[in-house]
Amino acid sequence: MVSIAGSKKLKRQMAPKFWGITRKDKRFVITVRPGPHPKNYSIPSAVFLRDTLKHVTTLREAKSSIYGGKIIVDGITRKSLHHGLGLMDVIELEGISEVYRLVPQDGHVLKPLKILENEKSKKLVKVISKTSIKGGKTQIGFHDGKSLISDTKIDVGDSCLMQIPEQKILDVIKLEKKSHVIVIRGINAGQTGSVEEIKEGSFILPKRVLVTLGERTIEIPTDLVMVVGKEKPVIQVR
Numbered sequence: 001m002v003s004i005a006g007s008k009k010l011k012r013q014m015a016p017k018f019w020g021i022t023r024k025d026k027r028f029v030i031t032v033r034p035g036p037h038p039k040n041y042s043i044p045s046a047v048f049l050r051d052t053l054k055h056v057t058t059l060r061e062a063k064s065s066i067y068g069g070k071i072i073v074d075g076i077t078r079k080s081l082h083h084g085l086g087l088m089d090v091i092e093l094e095g096i097s098e099v100y101r102l103v104p105q106d107g108h109v110l111k112p113l114k115i116l117e118n119e120k121s122k123k124l125v126k127v128i129s130k131t132s133i134k135g136g137k138t139q140i141g142f143h144d145g146k147s148l149i150s151d152t153k154i155d156v157g158d159s160c161l162m163q164i165p166e167q168k169i170l171d172v173i174k175l176e177k178k179s180h181v182i183v184i185r186g187i188n189a190g191q192t193g194s195v196e197e198i199k200e201g202s203f204i205l206p207k208r209v210l211v212t213l214g215e216r217t218i219e220i221p222t223d224l225v226m227v228v229g230k231e232k233p234v235i236q237v238r
Helices: 045-052 059-067
Strands: 009-011 028-030 071-073 090-093 099-105 108-115 122-133 137-142 147-150 159-163 168-173 180-183 192-199 208-213 216-221 225-229
Touching (some): 045 071, 122 225, 159 225, 180 208
Antiparallel strands (some): 009 028, 071 090, 090 099, 099 108, 122 137, 122 159, 137 147, 159 168, 208 216
């Protein structure tokens, strides 16, 4: 029978560069199974432990740690080697004091950033969908695959500061002029700046924003930025 979820392994040469794996080792590496984040923008938990953080040296050690419940993502224990870790996920490791948040950095889609202990219960999520459901309520979909039924006034492209693992909205950060954003993909990934102008999309062009990054201003699709604060980031992202 064919596996519905696809292959559990990937050729090393085809793996994303931000995984940090060696290219001339064994032919195959563990891959991401379907989950909260897109395959090309997430890291399998086993690869994260072994190759990104280098807290273990072999896949056997990674299996022992993960199956033993020692990796906690957004406050929930994850026991799959293939669980995809993605943008803004908060990762704790049992027995280790460091807490990490996955953020874009130095042109890389994802890099682990050590954060303060008091920030491990907070996470930024980007609103990617909004749907009216039965009873006149609204279902909000976030970039990390989660959704929430809420009466909060919010638009696609805005961000929410969430309390995890309860999934409680602490604050809504609107995508508007002068708001602070971080570039999440592309050669400018990891850079932060202020929104100067928002340009509505057309049949041909997507919705875009003019963002000032240091001494230069660029025009970039809203899909490639994430709001992180009104004037400065509300949590640590750099």
